[in-house]
Amino acid sequence: MPLESDLYAPVKALLEGQGYVVKGEVRGCDVVAVRAGEPPVIVELKRVFGLGLVLQGVDRLAISDRVYLAIGQWPKRMRNVKKLCRRLGLGLMVVATARADIVLDPVPYRPRLDKRKAGRLLGEHARRVGDPNRGGSSTKVPMMTAYRQEALRCAEFLASNGPMKLAALRLAADAPRAAAILQQDVYGWFERVERGVYTVSPAGRRGLEMFARFGA
Numbered sequence: 001m002p003l004e005s006d007l008y009a010p011v012k013a014l015l016e017g018q019g020y021v022v023k024g025e026v027r028g029c030d031v032v033a034v035r036a037g038e039p040p041v042i043v044e045l046k047r048v049f050g051l052g053l054v055l056q057g058v059d060r061l062a063i064s065d066r067v068y069l070a071i072g073q074w075p076k077r078m079r080n081v082k083k084l085c086r087r088l089g090l091g092l093m094v095v096a097t098a099r100a101d102i103v104l105d106p107v108p109y110r111p112r113l114d115k116r117k118a119g120r121l122l123g124e125h126a127r128r129v130g131d132p133n134r135g136g137s138s139t140k141v142p143m144m145t146a147y148r149q150e151a152l153r154c155a156e157f158l159a160s161n162g163p164m165k166l167a168a169l170r171l172a173a174d175a176p177r178a179a180a181i182l183q184q185d186v187y188g189w190f191e192r193v194e195r196g197v198y199t200v201s202p203a204g205r206r207g208l209e210m211f212a213r214f215g216a
Helices: 004-016 051-060 078-088 115-127 146-161 166-172 178-184 202-213
Strands: 021-026 029-034 041-046 067-071 091-096 099-104 190-194 197-200
Touching (some): 004 021, 004 029, 004 067, 051 078, 078 091, 115 146, 146 197, 166 197
Antiparallel strands (some): 029 041, 091 099, 190 197
């Protein structure tokens, strides 16, 4: 792996080939390239991609919107690295075998909203009863979703009242998705007694006990 200073010559050669006047270590910037009438190009050099380099690049965006991060090896998660740089408006160069290559040019990021994801997010928020999860909670604690709450309502009603038809359960347990929940039986909480009639399984009773301990 090259030294950080070894990255300078290939980056300089690349930019000079595009008509820039290039100088190193200018007011804290590793590389500054200037071409008449244009904003400066700033390049920050690091042997490997990391948070420190990203923070440097973000800081340089206060000076110019043409900032590149140059690294001395190809990142293992290149797709994610490019996505991060693109979102931050940073360019990316990789220096390998004494040659600098531009992987990504800096452009202002304009995220395209995913209406489907936004709809699912708002739907989950609206259907979830109360606020059963603590933000940032441990993965060891089962996550309470609106779907799980509805399944628990179904299991609780069946445990208290015995086998029931889906249509009746949908109304009694306030579970609009009762048919899908019981037929798919994601958690293994339900058993089919006969056509259209279901009861709670032993696993379902254990699920009710477990989530009661979590205050569900």
